[in-house]
Amino acid sequence: MNVLDKIVAEKRKEVAAQKALFSIDQLTKMPDFDRSGISTAQRLKSSVLPGIISEFKRQSPSKGVINDRVDVMKVAKGYCEAGASAISILTDEPFFGGTIEDLQRARPHVTCPILRKDFIIDEYQIYKTKAIGADLMLLIAAILTKEEITHFTKVAHDLGLEVLLEIHNEEEFRQGYISEVDILGVNNRDLKRFKTTIQNSIDLSEVLPKEQLKISESGISTTKDMAELIAVGYKGFLIGEQFMKHDDPAAELKKFMTEELV
Numbered sequence: 001m002n003v004l005d006k007i008v009a010e011k012r013k014e015v016a017a018q019k020a021l022f023s024i025d026q027l028t029k030m031p032d033f034d035r036s037g038i039s040t041a042q043r044l045k046s047s048v049l050p051g052i053i054s055e056f057k058r059q060s061p062s063k064g065v066i067n068d069r070v071d072v073m074k075v076a077k078g079y080c081e082a083g084a085s086a087i088s089i090l091t092d093e094p095f096f097g098g099t100i101e102d103l104q105r106a107r108p109h110v111t112c113p114i115l116r117k118d119f120i121i122d123e124y125q126i127y128k129t130k131a132i133g134a135d136l137m138l139l140i141a142a143i144l145t146k147e148e149i150t151h152f153t154k155v156a157h158d159l160g161l162e163v164l165l166e167i168h169n170e171e172e173f174r175q176g177y178i179s180e181v182d183i184l185g186v187n188n189r190d191l192k193r194f195k196t197t198i199q200n201s202i203d204l205s206e207v208l209p210k211e212q213l214k215i216s217e218s219g220i221s222t223t224k225d226m227a228e229l230i231a232v233g234y235k236g237f238l239i240g241e242q243f244m245k246h247d248d249p250a251a252e253l254k255k256f257m258t259e260e261l262v
């Protein structure tokens with residue numbers, strides 16, 4: 001069993017427990033359910049500066065604890081003020097130490113779109129994503145069929161959520177890609193070996209549709225990395241650890257935003 005299999009097995013139990021507590025009907029009555037979403041895709045397309053989706057990530061299966069000393073409200077607000085195109089908040093607890101409450105606590109303090117970073121395997125979670133105040137949700141091709149990706153994307157769009165579809169390799173692209181997704185993300189982390197290289201995004205860029213809005217995810221640690229990725233067609237970057245390993249993650253983002261891209 002690889003780490004994704006373990007996460008998905010745990011997620012199935014979590015979703016079953018949540019369904020027993022709150023019905024979809026109850027989720028649709030939560031205050032944020034009717035909030036108008038903010039478009040990350042539009043912000044990435046129109047940004048003249050590098051489009052950075054800055055992640056709040058306390059821990060991860062590959063790195064263990066990264067930073068458990070900072071407050072989500074302060075970091076999310078700081079990221080937004082420093083120029084992030086969107087904020088990514090991990091809401092998975094067992095593997096990433098995140099919570100639904102993290103996203104709900106950040107929401108009133110930011111005007112940036114928020115990505116709910118979790119492992120969506122059931123339509124119920126899409127309603128939950130909307131109810132807690134997110135604007136964008138992640139779908140991971142490695143754990144979904146094409147039918148699920150198509151259906152979940154439609155449900156998300158009907159609720160006013162945008163979709164970031166994540167692939168890791170060409171096979172996942174061929175099997176899971178649909179042009180209806182708002183953003184296509186290439187993850188540089190090989191989850192079987194936990195090896196991370198931006199060369200993965202560079203290599204895959206050759207087979208991805210030119211007209212599709214694309215971001216590169218994981219293992220981006222310098223503005224030089226971003227410059228190389230921009231050169232092959234990426235409009236945005238999902239960056240977690242590089243910011244979160246510092247006491248003031250937003251100050252690190254600010255450095256990225258102000259450094260010249262070479």
Ligand SMILES: O=C(O)c1ccccc1NCC(=O)[C@H](O)[C@H](O)COP(=O)(O)O
Binds near residue numbers: 217218
């Ligand atoms: O980060 C992990 O160890 C991990 C393990 C299993 C599934 C997903 C995982 N990471 C999620 C991500 O995609 C990253 O948090 C995100 O792309 C940011 O990456 P980084 O900048 O390297 O923190």
